[in-house]
Every structure is written in C-alpha cells, then in structure tokens.
Amino acid sequence: MGSVTGTTTPGGAMAESGVLELRVLGPFEAAVHGQAVELGGPRLRGVLARLVVARGRAVGVETLVAELWRGRPPADAQRTVRTYVSRLRAALRRAGGPCAEDALVTRPPGYLLRADLTALDALRFEGLAASGRQALDAGLPQVAVQRLTAALDVWRGDAFAEFDGHPGIAAEAARLERERLSAIEARLDATLVLGLDARAAAELEGLVHAHPTRERLWGQLMTALYRSGRQAEALAAFRAARAVLVEDHGVEPSPRLAEIHRQVLRNDPALDTVPASAASFAGRGG
Known part of the structure; x- marks a missing residue:
C-alpha cells in the first residue's frame, strides 16, 4: 500500500489525512484524523471487518447475509445488510467527513473498501516483515532485527479476535497468525546470526x-x-x-x-x- 504518513492515531499507527485507518491486529478499530469511529454492534462491525478481509474486492450482499447469520438469515436480511452499510457510512462521515464515507463503496454484487482511501495495519505489518526478510537475505542482520521488530510491534493482540469462528474472517485471522509466527522466526534467525x-x-x-x-x-x-x-x-x-x-x-x-x-x-x-x-x-x- 506504500508508506503511511500523517498523524498518529490512538492505536499507534500513522494515518494519512482523510484516510480511514483500520486496525485488525488486535481489537478491531477504525479511525479518521486520529478520531475513533464508533462502529456499532457486532454485526455492523462484522460487515466492515469482512470488507477489510476482501482487501479492495467486492463482497456480495448474499455472502454477507450467509456469513452474518450463519446460514439462517431472517426474511429481511438483505435489507438489514444495506441498513448496516448506511449506518457505517454515517459513522465514517461523522468521524472524517465525506472523504471517509467515500471509502465504503457500493459495487455489484455488494460493497468494497477503496484501497486508496484506507490504511490497514496488517498491510503495514506485511510490508515491514518482507523488508526485514530482505535485509536478512542481504546479510544485514541488525537491520533485519530492527525491521522485523517494528513489524511485530504493529500487533496489539490476536488478529480479528472478536470474530472468532466467523466463516469469512477465520481463515484470514489464521493466515495472519502464521505470518506473525514466521516473522518471529525470521527475527530469531537474525538474532542468531548476530551471535x-x-x-x-x-x-x-x-x-x-x-x-x-x-x-x-x-x-x-x-x-x-x-x-x-x-x-x-x-x-x-x-x-x-x-x-x-x-x-x-x-x-x-x-x-x-x-x-x-x-x-x-x-x-x-x-x-x-x-x-x-x-x-x-x-x-x-x-
């Protein structure tokens, strides 16, 4: 996603001006201009988290319905999902104005988050970890330790912890945990190289x-x-x-x-x- 610059948010990451900052490596949070977005109840949060997992790809309304209600949706589930999206947009608008609201886009068959208007802590972690591994491969173990430590410092707790068992999120949470362990192992390799x-x-x-x-x-x-x-x-x-x-x-x-x-x-x-x-x-x- 490129470098992230701007003001420091309460979670410790850096948010670009007008960009929706999303944090999933620990308690699920969103912020704009350093101001926390009130995301509402579990299903509203679940909709936004599921869009985060898609990383810029559209998630269909039917998919959201099936995952939110685990195959047992109410008769008006699709309308309810649209209401959830409207409420999320309103929350983004209150926190950051129209630019923040524009991050959540209607795109058939459902919705997506615009990559150019969002900053995700998981992407920051992945970029720093990759840079650390490159430094280790290049024979720069001290640099590798610094970069891999910075990558691991992005984590504040378990990824997507509140969505444990969510059918559309659990696999991504498990993948991120494997990446975290791999980064720890790479940092320890660099530590051993340093003696x-x-x-x-x-x-x-x-x-x-x-x-x-x-x-x-x-x-x-x-x-x-x-x-x-x-x-x-x-x-x-x-x-x-x-x-x-x-x-x-x-x-x-x-x-x-x-x-x-x-x-x-x-x-x-x-x-x-x-x-x-x-x-x-x-x-x-x-």
Missing part, C-alpha cells in the same frame, strides 16, 4: 511451549542452547520436540530437525554459523 544466543534461547523456551508443533522454533532453540554451551539442554529439547510430534501427531521430526540433533551430538562447528532457516522446515509447521 545473541542467550537472548534467543530465553525467548525460544517460551515460544516452543506456546507453539509446540513449530519445528523451526525447536531447531532454533536447539541451536541457541548449543551455542550458549548448553549441549545437554539442546539434546533434551530435541527429545521434547520428538515427544510432541510422535505422541500427539504421529510423525517423526523432519529431516532438518533430526540433522540439527546429530550436529549437536557430534559438536558440529556448522552450528556456530548457520541458523535454522525457514526453507529447511517447509511444510512442517514452520
């Missing part, structure tokens, strides 16, 4: 318990522990990872995680320089 092994190990010990099937996190933890002179703990981490994978999911550790285990056993000097990259764990939960 900050003890710091990485301290963070990873909590992360593997929160996300026990992320093999990349286990590989990073084993590497960080080994480099910190904690070989026995690195081997214990592999046993813990294998127990989770075998007992709970019926699969053996991936070839890459097993290789890190062998490297720890034989004190392989390669562990002193090579982080557990994402490609090594493709298709294995991280």
Whole structure:
C-alpha cells in the first residue's frame, strides 16, 4: 500500500489525512484524523471487518447475509445488510467527513473498501516483515532485527479476535497468525546470526511451549542452547520436540530437525554459523 504518513492515531499507527485507518491486529478499530469511529454492534462491525478481509474486492450482499447469520438469515436480511452499510457510512462521515464515507463503496454484487482511501495495519505489518526478510537475505542482520521488530510491534493482540469462528474472517485471522509466527522466526534467525544466543534461547523456551508443533522454533532453540554451551539442554529439547510430534501427531521430526540433533551430538562447528532457516522446515509447521 506504500508508506503511511500523517498523524498518529490512538492505536499507534500513522494515518494519512482523510484516510480511514483500520486496525485488525488486535481489537478491531477504525479511525479518521486520529478520531475513533464508533462502529456499532457486532454485526455492523462484522460487515466492515469482512470488507477489510476482501482487501479492495467486492463482497456480495448474499455472502454477507450467509456469513452474518450463519446460514439462517431472517426474511429481511438483505435489507438489514444495506441498513448496516448506511449506518457505517454515517459513522465514517461523522468521524472524517465525506472523504471517509467515500471509502465504503457500493459495487455489484455488494460493497468494497477503496484501497486508496484506507490504511490497514496488517498491510503495514506485511510490508515491514518482507523488508526485514530482505535485509536478512542481504546479510544485514541488525537491520533485519530492527525491521522485523517494528513489524511485530504493529500487533496489539490476536488478529480479528472478536470474530472468532466467523466463516469469512477465520481463515484470514489464521493466515495472519502464521505470518506473525514466521516473522518471529525470521527475527530469531537474525538474532542468531548476530551471535545473541542467550537472548534467543530465553525467548525460544517460551515460544516452543506456546507453539509446540513449530519445528523451526525447536531447531532454533536447539541451536541457541548449543551455542550458549548448553549441549545437554539442546539434546533434551530435541527429545521434547520428538515427544510432541510422535505422541500427539504421529510423525517423526523432519529431516532438518533430526540433522540439527546429530550436529549437536557430534559438536558440529556448522552450528556456530548457520541458523535454522525457514526453507529447511517447509511444510512442517514452520
């Protein structure tokens, strides 16, 4: 979406003049000129959130009806959706004038949010995370840590948390959570490249318990522990990872995680320089 400039909103993001700022990485919020938009009740908020998920594509009225009422709509559901949209436009107009109202457009078969009049925190996160990965690939780990940390700082809580189970939003919330974990793993790769092994190990010990099937996190933890002179703990981490994978999911550790285990056993000097990259764990939960 490009850089975001302008006044700082209560959520900490930057909003362009006249642009509708939407925040989904935590409590669902909207603001214009730094002023919060009163979005109303759950179904009004659900309509706007569903349009956010579409990212500039039209969402049909029938789709909104089916998702808002989970397949059991009232007879006047389509008219009710149109009323919701009118109320959302009125709320945008009160907060930011006609320009803000213009962000919500009627477009057959339903409605869309104009990309040029909206700023989304998820896009800001994705842009910063991509920039951080590029810096890491370019051999700039300090820059990578800074950019990936900035990306993760955009998050204020779980994505779309209040819409848990919403059929049109749940998949996007899950995708964003995977992207968040991937950004954490990339930042930890950069941290390991910088040789900050003890710091990485301290963070990873909590992360593997929160996300026990992320093999990349286990590989990073084993590497960080080994480099910190904690070989026995690195081997214990592999046993813990294998127990989770075998007992709970019926699969053996991936070839890459097993290789890190062998490297720890034989004190392989390669562990002193090579982080557990994402490609090594493709298709294995991280």
